[in-house]
Amino acid sequence: MELASRLANITPSLTLAIDSKAKSLLAEGVNVCSFAAGEPDFDTPEHIKEATLQALAANFTRYTPSAGIPELREAISHKFKTENNLDYSPSEIIVSNGAKQSCFNAILACVGEGDEVIIPAPYWLSYPEMVRLAGAEAVIVQTTAANNWKMTADDFANAMSPRTKMVIINSPGNPTGAVYTKEELRAIVEVAADEEILILSDEIYEHLIYDEAKHVSVASLTPEARDLTITVNGFSKAYAMTGWRLGYLGAPLKIAQAIDSLQSHSTSAPCSFAQRGALAALTSSQQCVADMREEFNIRREYMFQRLSSMPNISAVKPQGAFYILASIAKLGLSSSNFADRLLSKANVAVVPGIAFGDDKTIRLSYAVGLDIIKEGMDRLENFCKTL
Ligand SMILES: Cc1ncc(COP(=O)(O)O)c(C=O)c1O
Structure with a gap:
């Protein structure tokens, strides 16, 4: 076989x-x-588990809407606005079974045969595999320790071809711990905007940031960046919820709707009661x-x-x-x-x-x-x- x-x-x-x-x-x-x-x-944290236990006790155990429960999408929209200066309406937010699925959904929805996706290396090991599973080609841009493991706008521009459809930015990054500054991101966004290249911005480690470093959401930089960016985040790393399998993305409506449709045919929806826990994570003390x-x-x-x-x-x-x-x-x-x-x-x-x-x-x-x-x-x- x-x-x-x-x-x-x-x-x-x-x-x-x-x-x-x-x-x-x-x-x-x-x-x-x-x-x-x-x-x-x-x-x-206990209060997150408690909210989930209450959801189970109230028999909140059935399929939810494929994009997630409305109150969680509302809370994510609020979080994006207040913490990241991002305007995503709840209809532009899709909750999935982990940020991993959010990334996979975004890649499957946006790239395919004949497309290239630029990925700075060292990279989170799933990105190239996801790109290949989508039928597209991963174009790797090697970064160096001398440049603090970051891709410059020039590196990005040099790696581009007429087939480039997307670039993946992961800041703070796995495995390097690199955090891009606002200026560095702005320069990359300008290159992407010139050629209308989509940006997958994986911000899952946003809260784990040290010293003077500041997290900047790519889509908050310019209106063009907002139109081209899919912002991925999740609960695993910030709230110690890896096994709950809950992540989310914000994207321009057309992309969000396509991802909703894709997800409705793959996992149907994220786990119902886990979403209540996630809601407590976002709406309680941080x-x-x-x-x-x-x-x-x-x-x-x-x-x-x-x-x-x-x-x-x-x-x-x-x-x-x-x-x-x-x-x-x-x-x-x-x-x-x-x-x-x-x-x-x-x-x-x-x-x-x-x-x-x-x-x-x-x-x-x-x-x-x-x-x-x-x-x-x-x-x-x-x-x-x-x-
Ligand atoms: C960069 C990056 N993105 C996404 C994920 C996936 O996280 P989740 O548990 O939400 O699927 C990980 C997990 O290791 C990660 O390192």
């Missing part, structure tokens, strides 16, 4: 695979320090988000300082998300070889940069407790001495 050709070049998510390998080693009793996680280690960010920041400082003191490792200090992308170029090993040996010899799990399009780096997540980070950094340091 032959599988569909669209799956020929698709590989399973390496980050999920490494994370589950680390989790199963832990379950077997192996003392693994895992920096592979792509999710907060915190529990979902202190829980600030508390988690504060904790992430302490870990970021510690991990960065430890990595910076290791002679063969270097890293750009991330300004957002909960990852550090560290260069292992001086060690002369491929990222997979390094990560495999680190796991088997020192019981430390990291994600090889090859998964993100850069074979000279590894990604370490600091969404784990400080005690594990301390122990893991000791092990990593000792391991590097043996190479």
Whole structure:
């Protein structure tokens, strides 16, 4: 039996695979320090769970409208306005089963055979696969540590062709933690607007931002940007709700309607009672988000300082998300070889940069407790001495 050709070049998510390998080693009793996680280690805040329990008790368990419940779309519209200076009416908002599905929906709805999508690397590993699944071509723009892992407007313009249909911007970014400034985004938007190129702006890590960095929503920059941009966000990272599978997007009405139709034929709708939890997340105090960010920041400082003191490792200090992308170029090993040996010899799990399009780096997540980070950094340091 032959599988569909669209799956020929698709590989399973390496980050999920490494994370589950680390989790199963832990379950077997192996003392693994895992920096592979792509999710907060915190529990979902109580008031969010409470609202969901109430929804279940009230039998709020049936299909909802495919784009999500009206009160949640209303709350997202309000959040976009007040936090991001974005005008999306509720009808321009689609709630999905995670920001991952929001990205996939946006890509499926907007690009296809013969189109090119520009993706700055290192990238979140699902973007190129989604683009290929949509039948389009991923055009990778390599960024450098020297430029803080950011694509310039010139890099973008140089990668464009008459077939370019979309560019993906992910700020704060996974795996680099890079945060684009307003000026940098404005320059990219100008290039996109000149050629009417769509912008998929994945802002899922918006609340996990440190030091002086400020989050800027691409669609808020100019009216042209608003017309060309699909803004993706979600509940997983800010509210520690990865398993709830809830994300959302805001898009110009025509695109939003197409995505609604697409979603109505795939998942029907997001989970009903989980949406009530998400509503509570948006409409209650945001202190829980600030508390988690504060904790992430302490870990970021510690991990960065430890990595910076290791002679063969270097890293750009991330300004957002909960990852550090560290260069292992001086060690002369491929990222997979390094990560495999680190796991088997020192019981430390990291994600090889090859998964993100850069074979000279590894990604370490600091969404784990400080005690594990301390122990893991000791092990990593000792391991590097043996190479
Ligand atoms: C950049 C980026 N976008 C989207 C997602 C997906 O998040 P969700 O859990 O909402 O599907 C992730 C998760 O790792 C991510 O890193």
